[in-house]
Amino acid sequence: MSEVIIRPASPFQGLRTWWMMLKISLEERLVYRGDFALGTLMRFLPIVTQVFLWTAVFGATTKTDIAGYTRNDIVAYYLLTMLTRAFSSMPGLSTGIARSVRDGSVKKFLVQPVDYVSFLLAARVAHKLVYYAVAALPFAGVFVLCRSYFPPVPDAITIAAFVTSLVLSFLLGFFMEATLGMLGFWFMEVSSIVFGYMLVQYLLSGHMFPIDLLDGVPTGIAGVSLADVVHWLPFEYTAYFSSAVWLGKVHGDRLVWSLAIEAAWVVVMAVACRIAWWRGTRRYSAFGG
Amino acid sequence: MVFPYTRRMHNSDPSATSAISDPVICVEGLAKEYRVYDKPEGLAASVRSLFHRTSRIVQAVKGVDLTVGRGEFVALLGPNGAGKTTLLKLLSGIITPSRGTARVLGHVPWERADDFRRRFALVMGQRNQLWWDLPAAESFRLHQEIYRIDPVRFERTRDELVDMLDVRRLILQPVRELSLGERMKLELVAALLHEPEVLFLDEPTIGLDVVAQHTIHEFLRGVQSRRRMTVVLTTHYMKDVAALCERVVVITRGDILYDGSLAEIVDRFTTHKIVTLDLDEAPNQATIERFGFPCECRGPQVIMRIDRHRIAEVLPAILGSAGVRDVSVEDVPLEEIVAELFRSDARDAATAAEHAS
Numbered sequence: 001m002s003e004v005i006i007r008p009a010s011p012f013q014g015l016r017t018w019w020m021m022l023k024i025s026l027e028e029r030l031v032y033r034g035d036f037a038l039g040t041l042m043r044f045l046p047i048v049t050q051v052f053l054w055t056a057v058f059g060a061t062t063k064t065d066i067a068g069y070t071r072n073d074i075v076a077y078y079l080l081t082m083l084t085r086a087f088s089s090m091p092g093l094s095t096g097i098a099r100s101v102r103d104g105s106v107k108k109f110l111v112q113p114v115d116y117v118s119f120l121l122a123a124r125v126a127h128k129l130v131y132y133a134v135a136a137l138p139f140a141g142v143f144v145l146c147r148s149y150f151p152p153v154p155d156a157i158t159i160a161a162f163v164t165s166l167v168l169s170f171l172l173g174f175f176m177e178a179t180l181g182m183l184g185f186w187f188m189e190v191s192s193i194v195f196g197y198m199l200v201q202y203l204l205s206g207h208m209f210p211i212d213l214l215d216g217v218p219t220g221i222a223g224v225s226l227a228d229v230v231h232w233l234p235f236e237y238t239a240y241f242s243s244a245v246w247l248g249k250v251h252g253d254r255l256v257w258s259l260a261i262e263a264a265w266v267v268v269m270a271v272a273c274r275i276a277w278w279r280g281t282r283r284y285s286a287f288g289g
Numbered sequence: 290m291v292f293p294y295t296r297r298m299h300n301s302d303p304s305a306t307s308a309i310s311d312p313v314i315c316v317e318g319l320a321k322e323y324r325v326y327d328k329p330e331g332l333a334a335s336v337r338s339l340f341h342r343t344s345r346i347v348q349a350v351k352g353v354d355l356t357v358g359r360g361e362f363v364a365l366l367g368p369n370g371a372g373k374t375t376l377l378k379l380l381s382g383i384i385t386p387s388r389g390t391a392r393v394l395g396h397v398p399w400e401r402a403d404d405f406r407r408r409f410a411l412v413m414g415q416r417n418q419l420w421w422d423l424p425a426a427e428s429f430r431l432h433q434e435i436y437r438i439d440p441v442r443f444e445r446t447r448d449e450l451v452d453m454l455d456v457r458r459l460i461l462q463p464v465r466e467l468s469l470g471e472r473m474k475l476e477l478v479a480a481l482l483h484e485p486e487v488l489f490l491d492e493p494t495i496g497l498d499v500v501a502q503h504t505i506h507e508f509l510r511g512v513q514s515r516r517r518m519t520v521v522l523t524t525h526y527m528k529d530v531a532a533l534c535e536r537v538v539v540i541t542r543g544d545i546l547y548d549g550s551l552a553e554i555v556d557r558f559t560t561h562k563i564v565t566l567d568l569d570e571a572p573n574q575a576t577i578e579r580f581g582f583p584c585e586c587r588g589p590q591v592i593m594r595i596d597r598h599r600i601a602e603v604l605p606a607i608l609g610s611a612g613v614r615d616v617s618v619e620d621v622p623l624e625e626i627v628a629e630l631f632r633s634d635a636r637d638a639a640t641a642a643e644h645a646s
Contacts, residue, residue, distance in 0.1 A: 017435060024427050024430070027427060031422045031423075111411045112406060114435045285399060
């Protein structure tokens with residue numbers, strides 16, 4: 001009898017299901033729009049202290065730039081980093097996954113014909129869309145107020161690269177945190193692992209300072225600085241990279257290469273996330289449930 | 290009360306199993322073992338357990354054989370921790386077994402093929418499928434997509450289910466604002482939208498009031514007979530069983546203790562009947578002794594337990610005694626029968642363990 005009611009699988013079926021998941025998640029997130037509005041305002045507070053700090057640093061030196069950044073560049077950098085972080089940060093994603101494993105609500109995704117990772121992605125896209133809708137105005141306001149800190153608007157290619165890097169940074173952030181959350185299948189509590197990750201992320205993503213500051217830092221290998229190593233890691237693509245692209249710090253071959261590295265990390269983390277889900281559910285089935 | 294027969298009593302006769310026509314659930318030697326870690330009390334023990342943990346194997350389900358035919362309504366009964374829920378989890382593919390085989394609708398459940406998952410449903414607990422912050426109608430729409438239900442068919446099924454449970458006014462309200470009973474009803478609607486051929490229910494009426502329980506019984510009975518759906522439910526309420534299930538599978542300590550009809554349980558495991566007499570006045574000691582059976586007196590009412598084989602023989606004498614205004618003869622309540630069934634099994638286990646040691 002079920003054969004009658006199941007619609008034949010069209011090539012767009014996956015897309016349709018995904019679209020419905022997105023719509024439902026959107027509606028769910030809109031319930032919390034007030035929380036978002038407040039969260040957006042809070043986001044701008046830390047930047048004020050950063051500006052004061054760097055003003056003091058520049059006041060104490062006679063140099064006009066540090067690692068290629070003028071005082072204006074630094075302010076522009078932090079503002080842009082905030083924008084990038086609005087794409088790549090995934091509040092509550094990994095802890096949410098781990099919680100669903102602990103409290104058993106993940107079972108639903110074993111019983112129903114729906115893929116958990118796709119579902120999480122749809123929910124996260126919805127989360128971000130609602131966030132941007134709420135945050136667009138305050139963001140625009142701050143950028144207009146601070147426009148004097150920014151260099152002239154870059155060329156179309158740079159802007160295209162910037163937008164691409166933002167989209168990739170969203171995917172990278174998603175798959176990294178989702179993989180982290182899947183560790184919940186092995187550990188009861190992932191919050192300390194998440195904390196460790198956040199710490200490394202904060203230091204190496206460029207959230208704390210531009211990665212260019214690590215340019216001269218030796219690694220013990222001749223001719224390889226710490227910045228060179230960080231360029232090969234995924235972290236800087238979640239904050240530093242997009243900002244540096246907009247500010248014209250990365251261009252030419254290095255821009256192409258960096259985008260390729262970022263895309264490669266997205267693929268690696270997406271595969272890692274999949275594997276973690278497969279192995280995790282196998283383990284869950286065998287031991288818990 | 291001592292049972293005449295409390296050994297393993299399910300049909301071990303293979304012809305009985307194969308007699309079930311069109312089987313949708315076939316389970317053979319299905320077993321699930323868990324390793325659990327013991328953590329003794331105290332801080333010192335907690336520190337020691339960082340380095341060395343003692344573990345033991347718990348056999349949640351031990352070698353169960355079970356065949357369920359299309360359209361059957363089966364209750365899994367058993368004390369807490371008997372393995373009922375573990376069995377449901379095995380059948381719905383949430384967990385993989387340690388040994389044994391199972392086929393549900395021709396599929397191995399724990400392979401979790403989408404074809405299989407579109408044809409059954411599992412309702413477990415109250416916060417299961419519905420989105421907490423959204424009206425149930427939205428969750429229903431999502432199910433339509435996930436299960437690929439034809440839009441026309443979807444609306445028809447949804448309206449039908451919603452009307453049967455009389456919850457139309459609830460489906461546009463955020464789920465978190467609903468009561469336990471209302472949520473359970475909507476969970477059931479969500480689970481049945483894709484017209485599953487097999488439905489697993491884990492304690493569907495737990496925590497609900499009598500009216501809600503009754504509504505859910507009526508609903509399940511209606512849907513089940515109309516669609517010829519196969520339903521397996523676990524419960525602790527004999528009301529559920531009496532209202533819904535022709536077949537009862539009693540599980541204790543991971544093993545099937547009894548598999549048969551409800552009527553047969555009553556028939557096989559009741560040794561006594563309950564006779565209630567309404568007298569003109571509260572009886573004195575001499576009257577009670579005259580009855581010759583252990584009695585419980587509540588004012589002018591006397592309740593006696595009498596061997597069921599002797600009822601016909603002793604009842605005339607009792608009725609002949611002076612001052613009997615009314616009499617009723619009833620079976621022992623189902624709850625009591627099943628409770629005693631569980632208890633006697635636990636006693637058997639204890640005895641067996643003593644012999645072994």
